[in-house]
Amino acid sequence: EAGVTQFPSHSVIEKGQTVTLRCDPISGHDNLYWYRRVMGKEIKFLLHFVKESKQDESGMPNNRFLAERTGGTYSTLKVQPAELEDSGVYFCASSQGEAEHSPLHFGNGTRLTVT
Amino acid sequence: AQTVTQSQPEMSVQEAETVTLSCTYDTSESDYYLFWYKQPPSRQMILVIRQEAYKQQNATENRFSVNFQKAAKSFSLKISDSQLGDAAMYFCAYRTPLGEGAQKLVFGQGTRLTINP
Numbered sequence: 349e350a351g352v353t354q355f356p357s358h359s360v361i362e363k364g365q366t367v368t369l370r371c372d373p374i375s376g377h378d379n380l381y382w383y384r385r386v387m388g389k390e391i392k393f394l395l396h397f398v399k400e401s402k403q404d405e406s407g408m409p410n411n412r413f414l415a416e417r418t419g420g421t422y423s424t425l426k427v428q429p430a431e432l433e434d435s436g437v438y439f440c441a442s443s444q445g446e447a448e449h450s451p452l453h454f455g456n457g458t459r460l461t462v463t
Numbered sequence: 464a465q466t467v468t469q470s471q472p473e474m475s476v477q478e479a480e481t482v483t484l485s486c487t488y489d490t491s492e493s494d495y496y497l498f499w500y501k502q503p504p505s506r507q508m509i510l511v512i513r514q515e516a517y518k519q520q521n522a523t524e525n526r527f528s529v530n531f532q533k534a535a536k537s538f539s540l541k542i543s544d545s546q547l548g549d550a551a552m553y554f555c556a557y558r559t560p561l562g563e564g565a566q567k568l569v570f571g572q573g574t575r576l577t578i579n580p
Contacts, residue, residue, distance in 0.1 A: 352507070383570075389572055390573070393569070451510055456506060
């Protein structure tokens with residue numbers, strides 16, 4: 349089966365611009381998660397979708413970040429306007445059931461650089 | 464809130480030797496899950512090993528084993544007979560089993576492991 353796919357793999361944008369990251373989970377996985385690793389620090393949870401619904405978005409840093417999962421398939425994470433501190437690696441993960449019973453499958457991540 | 468600390472930003476080991484990566488965590492819960500994930504360069508992060516806190520026996524997966532010390536809140540990963548393919552960033556992670564936050568992983572800062580041929 350195809351794994352979790354993230355696009356683009358790298359993105360370099362200027363402060364104030366908009367960037368949209370995309371995640372295609374494994375087919376049939378209802379649960380989709382976004383995480384972020386700021387340079388040299390720990391990976392932090394951003395939010396969790398169950399199908400198209402946001403189950404938990406407590407990790408979203410501020411209202412410049414907007415995540416969507418229309419139709420419960422792929423998800424996008426938009427940053428608008430981007431700030432320097434948004435630089436980092438954004439990971440997407442999916443699982444078939446709830447995390448307790450189903451392992452998380454991660455994508456390769458999108459490395460975002462804001463200059 | 465739970466926290467996970469990996470105090471070794473970088474480690475290196477000679478091929479075929481054994482290396483131990485450290486991880487400590489802070490929690491007030493008695494039941495939880497602990498994980499080690501591995502991310503090779505430019506590749507996906509994958510699960511290496513998982514430990515349930517209620518189990519006293521340390522988890523093992525082939526050359527990978529953990530030393531779980533619940534009282535000390537320590538969860539180290541031992542890699543035996545290190546191979547070149549073990550070179551990666553290793554992340555320790557914690558998860559609450561139930562209730563609020565149960566779907567989130569709390570990660571440490573990561574340890575970059577280099578294998579010297």
